[in-house]
Amino acid sequence: MTDRWPEIDEHIVSNRIIQALVILREVFEYSIPQAIDAFSARYRLLRETRPDDFTVSNEEYGRNFYS
Incomplete structure (x- = not known):
């Protein structure tokens, strides 16, 4: 299996939940x-x-995300 963690991590730090x-x-x-x-x-x-890789602050992360 290919290691997908780098791809997952990039989505996470870019707020692509x-x-x-x-x-x-x-x-x-x-x-x-x-x-x-x-x-x-x-x-x-x-x-x-x-922490510096995130595109938004912890407070803003996930804002307007509804599951």
């Missing part, structure tokens, strides 16, 4: 709740390790 969730579900065969949990964990890790 749906795209990241789609790949998480596709690659790991996660249910929607599992994909959201994995996304949240990865988001926290990336905010700690790559």
Whole structure:
């Protein structure tokens, strides 16, 4: 299996939530709740390790996103 984490990470730091969730579900065969949990964990890790790569602040991230 190809490592898709760089692609997932790029979607996360660029505030492309749906795209990241789609790949998480596709690659790991996660249910929607599992994909959201994995996304949240990865988001926290990336905010700690790559804070300057994010295109929006933590406060703005996910604004106007409704699932």
